[in-house]
Amino acid sequence: MLRERKIAILGLGKIGGALASSLVRNKIVSKENIVGTTGHRDSALEAAKRYGIKTLTDNVRALADAQIVILAVKPQTMKKVLLEIRDAVRDDQLIITLAAARTTRFIEEYLQKAVPVVRAMTNTPCLVNAGMTVLCPGRYASKEHIELAREIFAAVGLVAIIDNEELMDAVTALSGSGPAYAYIMIEALAEGGVKVGLPRSLSTILAAQSLLGAAKMVLETGEHPAKLKDEVTTPAGVTIDGIMALEDGGIRVTLIKTVDRATEKSKELSQ
Ligand SMILES: NC(=O)c1ccc[n+]([C@@H]2O[C@H](COP(=O)([O-])OP(=O)(O)OC[C@H]3O[C@@H](n4cnc5c(N)ncnc54)[C@H](OP(=O)(O)O)[C@@H]3O)[C@@H](O)[C@H]2O)c1
Incomplete structure (x- = not known):
């Protein structure tokens, strides 16, 4: 058509x-x-x-x-x-x-x-x-x-x-605006990889593919992201230490504020 x-x-x-x-x-x-x-x-x-x-x-x-x-x-x-x-x-x-x-x-x-x-x-x-x-x-x-x-x-x-x-x-x-936020997350995760010795190009692929894979898991399984996160988080394992650093940096509230502020800006521009 x-x-x-x-x-x-x-x-x-x-x-x-x-x-x-x-x-x-x-x-x-x-x-x-x-x-x-x-x-x-x-x-x-x-x-x-x-x-x-x-x-x-x-x-x-x-x-x-x-x-x-x-x-x-x-x-x-x-x-x-x-x-x-x-x-x-x-x-x-x-x-x-x-x-x-x-x-x-x-x-x-x-x-x-x-x-x-x-x-x-x-x-x-x-x-x-x-x-x-x-x-x-x-x-x-x-x-x-x-x-x-x-x-x-x-x-x-x-x-x-x-x-x-x-x-x-x-x-x-x-x-x-979401892709811009995701690029910053990919860039920052890749920097983390570089910090611990990974070559930058490999580090960027690992970061991007992890976000892509996680996004596909959410969309294709229909599971709640928290449940999928729990499945990666072994007791006393590696991931929980990473999560602790994320929470310490206030990632959740930062992302909530990101969408909240950008929405306000969009409303302001709509006037
Ligand atoms: N970028 C995004 O991720 C995104 C996402 C969602 C929505 N949007 C929306 O999409 C719209 C375009 O954004 P953009 O990022 O694509 O902007 P952009 O790259 O600056 O593109 C604007 C285009 O409009 C052309 N233009 C300017 N005056 C014109 C006229 N009088 N007649 C016809 N064309 C004219 C420009 O040509 P010249 O270069 O010759 O001036 C340029 O090709 C915006 O309203 C934005 O809110 C963008």
Whole structure:
């Protein structure tokens, strides 16, 4: 169904580019059916080379033939782009917005028409088909629109659907920003390995694969993380000493505060 649709991605930066290349690589959409835009001619030429798709700097031209329009510009650029495309957008097009802190109501109001909008919070691991995307429908989006959006993001990772848009700030703080927190954990664990004599490259692989494996265990067994942790923790063994150091450093409260603060920031930006 999706392969025949034409998609315009307005804002072919990190996340728009990751999505475009994943859709093409996974043969979800053919190259000929995707067009992307950037803010500058140079970046458009570079993106065309990198992703092998047609690129433009003219948003209105880009969306003319599209059935699905993906807004992937920075939140602060969104207003300008919406004003630019307002007269060209049709209500038979599905608008999918990827921007943090920009509500479906914000998009609908700037477009000034009853156009279906789906808000999506995704993350950069969609580049390796391990993305996490949460979708939320706007006022005019039907079940079919959500299904179409689900099809796009299911090709590049897991998808969850929520109705309460207020939760999107928390989603942004947890899974939108989450990869950044995980990179810091991988980097720090790898430093630990270096501290005790492992070569850095090996240490980084051990750290990354341990996080990946643990994440897969949680997702695929459905077990509570605490139970899985207990299974690694032999009485008077090695792990419990490591855990003691983690708890001493306040890892739990630090991570809880991380999501809490980032959620507040997202709320603040949404105002
Ligand atoms: N990065 C993430 O992990 C992540 C995760 C979840 C959600 N998001 C959301 O995704 C959106 C994009 O973030 P990003 O990190 O991908 O930003 P980015 O890398 O800076 O990309 C922004 C893109 O928008 C283009 N652009 C600027 N002005 C434009 C215009 N008037 N018309 C069309 N394109 C224009 C830029 O082109 P130039 O380079 O030529 O200016 C660039 O290609 C944000 O709203 C963010 O909240 C990002």
